Amino acid sequence: MLDKIELGKMREAYADTVIELAKTDPDIVFVSVDCGSHEREFFRKEGKGRLIEVGIAEANSAVVAAGMASEGFKPHVLNFAYLIERMYNQISQSIAQDSYDVKIAAYYAGIWGIGGRSHNCIIDLSMMRALPNFTIFTPADYWETKAIVKKANSINTPTYVRLSGVPTPQVFEKEPDFSPVRVMENGDSCTIFCHGTMVHESLMANKLGDLNAHIVNVSQIKPLPKQEILKEARKTGKVIVVEEHSKIGGLAEAISSLIIENEPMPMKAIGVDDIYPLSVLMEEPDVYKYYGISSEDIIKTVDSITGYENRPANFFSSYNSNTGD
């Protein structure tokens, strides 16, 4: 799976899939906040008002979408993840409260981006998880984005899909069937729950560190697939959660609550500290390392939870954590 790293854009998969769905469902409309690429162009060309451009007015976009949904339309709203903050009260009162069928997708979620502290968003899951009635998805790559956008579209209540803004390594070879929880690799040293970009990072750590970990991709963050997660945790009795998200409010906190309430076992969280991430160029080699969520951090954490002490001191200088070569 990791012999050759191919990149794909979740953002492109989103656009392709929304277009595909909209071709057969005239109730799908696209709410743009000066945003979108070829899907925006598709809806513009379709005419009949299916592109609803609200201008740079995020608050307005959420509530117009709610109004459309209350009349039976299925609005897809796309925006930068950080702008969820700008729409939050509108999403809460006008979409979540009455559970309107609005499909929100947010890109540039995570630490990647030239925009800097204002634009890099690692708290979107904290915000969205706190809202009742929302179903939240976190695709791991281009292919899973396709499956997830279709799944989100098939649900008649509010959904949030978290997308990376940069090309990300492919972990699937083709579009998978949707699954809220998926075992990516079987192992017995510990169970690594991960989502989004960290699925690839965890797979790489497993290979490079010879970890024999049980790697589980959690694609549905809310409602949390509790029984499936407990089942996979139980297989090894040790849990690590890895996410390109703040340690506050993300999957790690969700799983730790679940574990503590049900079957307490050793657990560690790998995520971004309580900070605002800085600007970063795509070419930058060690971004994940800088924020403590690289394959190296995963290997060290697995070693610490499994009690493995024989890794040579120079181990991490012997491979390039960015490419896996």
Place this chain on the structure above:
Amino acid sequence: MDLDLVEKNCTSSIFDLLELHGIGHSGGSLSVLQVLISLYFEIANVDSTNPKWPQRDRIVLSKAHATEAMYAVLAEKGYFEKTRFGEYLRLGSDIQGHVEISTPGVEYSGGALGQGITFACGLAYAAKMRQETHKIYAVLGDGECHEGSVWEAAMFASHYKLDNLFIVIDNNHYADHGDVDEMMNLQPFEERWEAFGWETKFIEEGNKVSSISDALRGFEKADKPKCVIANTVKNYGVPMWEEKHLHQVAGDLLTEGVKQGRRLLHAR
């Protein structure tokens, strides 16, 4: 229909609701009452026996705290029985402290201001897309127009030529903590709505049902959303509350005010 009687009954219901629960938004409820009566009894095409009738006109109360007025009018119109007033604010009730769609006749669950008009934009846009002819009415407060999102919606409505969208602004001049224009000047209010592309009317007698209905019937321009700024009095009909421009009432002030209001109502 005897609208004077409707108004008397609704005012009386507002007093009932305030007395029953010992607290309430007297100010905005008593200022907006005639606007709601105009909409539900004269202007809008609605059917209380079939609240979700697809061809109905939609009425969105953006200033969703005016619950006493809204519940009084909905009950008078027959959406639910007045015997249910006792359920208001009670735990588990679907008659909530800000109007919500759980109550028959309510189209939007409000609370935070500045969103009802935007929701109404979505309803109006949807009607245009489906080539449906029903109309959308939204009721706002003047203080609510401090919200930036109101002006995002104002731009949206004129940009998309939503001439099926009508808003009435309950221009009662006072927010919770004082004079609206002293807090943040909205003037020139009428000109601002005009400048945002709305056909706009200002009416002096905003607490008179017929003035509001006349204004809503008198719009002429195609392709423009419509705005009525109704000059109203906060706590209309209860002088001791009017002079204090109260937002909410409770305690002795509520008891005394209701007495005064009922006395004046009987004398009308």
